[in-house]
Amino acid sequence: MSLPSSHKAAVVPEAGAQHQVTDRSLAPLAADEIAVKVTATAINPVDWKIRDYKIFITEYPAVLGSDAAGEVVAVGSSITSHKLGERVFFQGILGKYDSSTFQQYVKIPAALAAKTPKKVSDEQAATFWVAGMAVATGLYHNTGLGLPAPWDKNGDAVGKGKTAIILGGSSSVGQYAIQFAKLSGFDHILTSSSPSHFDYLKTLGATIVLDRSKATSAKDFTDALPSGTSAEWVYDSISSASTQLLAVQILQSLNGGKVITVMQPDAEATKQAAKDDEKDVAVTNILGLGSHPSYRYVSEPLAAHVGGEAGYVAEGKVHLNRPQVVAGGLGAVEEALRLNKEGVSGVKVVIRPNEA
Numbered sequence: 563m564s565l566p567s568s569h570k571a572a573v574v575p576e577a578g579a580q581h582q583v584t585d586r587s588l589a590p591l592a593a594d595e596i597a598v599k600v601t602a603t604a605i606n607p608v609d610w611k612i613r614d615y616k617i618f619i620t621e622y623p624a625v626l627g628s629d630a631a632g633e634v635v636a637v638g639s640s641i642t643s644h645k646l647g648e649r650v651f652f653q654g655i656l657g658k659y660d661s662s663t664f665q666q667y668v669k670i671p672a673a674l675a676a677k678t679p680k681k682v683s684d685e686q687a688a689t690f691w692v693a694g695m696a697v698a699t700g701l702y703h704n705t706g707l708g709l710p711a712p713w714d715k716n717g718d719a720v721g722k723g724k725t726a727i728i729l730g731g732s733s734s735v736g737q738y739a740i741q742f743a744k745l746s747g748f749d750h751i752l753t754s755s756s757p758s759h760f761d762y763l764k765t766l767g768a769t770i771v772l773d774r775s776k777a778t779s780a781k782d783f784t785d786a787l788p789s790g791t792s793a794e795w796v797y798d799s800i801s802s803a804s805t806q807l808l809a810v811q812i813l814q815s816l817n818g819g820k821v822i823t824v825m826q827p828d829a830e831a832t833k834q835a836a837k838d839d840e841k842d843v844a845v846t847n848i849l850g851l852g853s854h855p856s857y858r859y860v861s862e863p864l865a866a867h868v869g870g871e872a873g874y875v876a877e878g879k880v881h882l883n884r885p886q887v888v889a890g891g892l893g894a895v896e897e898a899l900r901l902n903k904e905g906v907s908g909v910k911v912v913i914r915p916n917e918a
Contacts, residue, residue: 565597565636571665572892573623574613581895588660588669596644596672597636602688603663604629605902605911618656627663628654631678631687641672649678653691655853664895666915673862674852676869679876689883689910693734695850695861697742700797700822703860706848707795712745713867721748725793729809731768732759732908734883735799735824740766741880750788759908766881780811794819801825810834810843818842883910891917
């Protein structure tokens, strides 16, 4: 087992082009990095948005992809935390092509690689990091709610007596938001989805699930709150114009608070928030950039606590998204992007870069 001198990668050769499979190689490992053979990489909306809107692209040909799992094949000179042959799952680094995941091998800071428990497959593990880090950022980073994390002192009790509201519970982000709200000790977790996902979301920790096609007003949500409780924030895992507006109206029907979005704040939602002088509502967009130095105080302990045989996943406290595998290896990147762009429900699209 070793790092080859060259490997296959799916690259965007120029602006406006689709992915093509070609050969490339990695730069030498830094002392704090590991090299990983990528056995599974998941598709996120940001992947096709980068390709289509040319964001986070520093130069062409570009390598995209930011959610993966695999096997350690080389370690930097200072690494003692990981060993050859170990299975890991991790978040790639946008704009840093040696650390982007639509290729057979990557290098990544070792501190950001969680150890994959024996009980889960690489396809499952590859579904975690982009959505999981978005949730951790929204809940625990100072650009989001800034709550104490579950691994902090008393961080597992910050939600005692409180209600978490999560729009889009069956999305990848929504599923992890439900579970981390539970880890943070929220007594009540109110979410919305299509009825086919109700039972599954309740196994993740949701206590109240509303039909998203019927729960379209703030009153629908406030009426569903348990008696004597309130909510101070809404995590909008969908972040469309309509869901952002709904989130603002929910908090204005209560005592104000913060709307966390995974997309840029919508103009109408921001305008609605400004209409109520008595109820302070802020719409806050978060970026789950786990590799950035200012995010490491969240991403590094998250990696340490979510992975391993004594971590959240192994203990059953975090259930990974259900993968929908697209066969064809790197040659299937465009098909996988198409499926994600058209929309999937309750699952996450995954490919296997080393699959023939």
